Amino acid sequence: MTQAPAPSAAAAVPRSVRLVYFAWVRERVGLADEQVELPAGVNTVLDLVRWLKTRDEGYAAAFADETLVRAAIDQSHVKPGAHLDGAREIAFFPPMTGG
Amino acid sequence: MTQAPAPSAAAAVPRSVRLVYFAWVRERVGLADEQVELPAGVNTVLDLVRWLKTRDEGYAAAFADETLVRAAIDQSHVKPGAHLDGAREIAFFPPMTGG
Amino acid sequence: MTPTIRIQREDFDLAAEIAALSAGRRDIGAVVSFTGLCRDEGGTLAALELEHYPGMAEAEIARVAETAAARWPLMGLLAIHRYGLVAPGEQIVLVIATSAHRRAAFEAADFMMDYLKTRAPFWKREHLADGTTGGWVEAKQEDDDAAARWS
């Protein structure tokens, strides 16, 4: 019998995702979008936010208030605890002010 | 000292009012409007309705359900107990169905 | 702010009425309109005949509009109600409320329609597609209930 790959094998595959930023999050980060490899241990939106904050002062400023910035995975709103499994595009933005 | 006229003196003056009817009240009464002298003792809208019902079968049919027909005095909605003092135009009509 | 009230046989033009309410202003943030149309009731209706009480129709809608203007911070308020024969698909009634913010505009337009339905002296009679004259439309309890929401 063949054995199914262990979950850890999937996690070891480099996960490349597109990050997109809007409004003052975009301005503070200094980028509209970028492609990143998610490090091991970054499994949720909040993990990703905390990792991004370590990258430089722009990210740190953008995500200074972790509860303020909103996130979407593949163009649907998600909460900070959402898992990144299979995510292709992760967006960060301020609370919406349209309408 | 002069004495104020007694209320009964005012009530004795013939009170001529215009009655107007709408929708099926108009159709049952058979008139769109008429001028009437209010008889003594007819002091409220309900008094007037009860007097009108005695005039003929058309009025009786129009006001068969005393709680259904609505009234206005001088183009403002009133309740059945409203007094007719000073009224110039009294309207009767079904519940409104505009809009 | 003086509400605009018109009772007329003729049709009306929503876009022209909004333009008139908005002319020369840059402080309006929200425009809510309600247009009531004549339905064909599954093809059974040829027309609605709208009877009204001239004078009182204007006066009563004006009283409702004044109540709305006192209750919400409006920049403009308009109500037009037609009388006479109206064919399916045609417009019967129009309410427009404008304000700085959407909540006032929505609530005022909604309130105007609920009160207009139950207080404005108009009566509808059906003319049927088979050539006969149907009955007078009966008032609905749900309209009274809707108006009672505001008190």
Add this chain to the structure above:
Amino acid sequence: MTPTIRIQREDFDLAAEIAALSAGRRDIGAVVSFTGLCRDEGGTLAALELEHYPGMAEAEIARVAETAAARWPLMGLLAIHRYGLVAPGEQIVLVIATSAHRRAAFEAADFMMDYLKTRAPFWKREHLADGTTGGWVEAKQEDDDAAARWS
């Protein structure tokens, strides 16, 4: 009933959109429209700049519209939201709901605006009359409260 959703730089025409939703129909009894305009904020504002998330803006408004269509018996539902620079007095957003009866049309349009405000990925930045760029408009607690009314 498939909702119409458009995200566009260009202005829109309320009357044309209502005509398109009503074309060939005689079963619509109620049309409610909401138009959101850019206010000049007492003359201090030169323009609003509307940034959006292309793709998600359409998708999210479509999700809100599907929720409305499942909740109320609608005959038509439309939402248009502009992006780019909008001057005071210009239109920003349009919602139209049509139904047989007024309650569904009013509630659906009101719901659409509350949810669109809090869920559609748009952000406003102020360009001031003195030539400077103002800040990003802050989200309001009252908008979250308004959306919470429906749940």
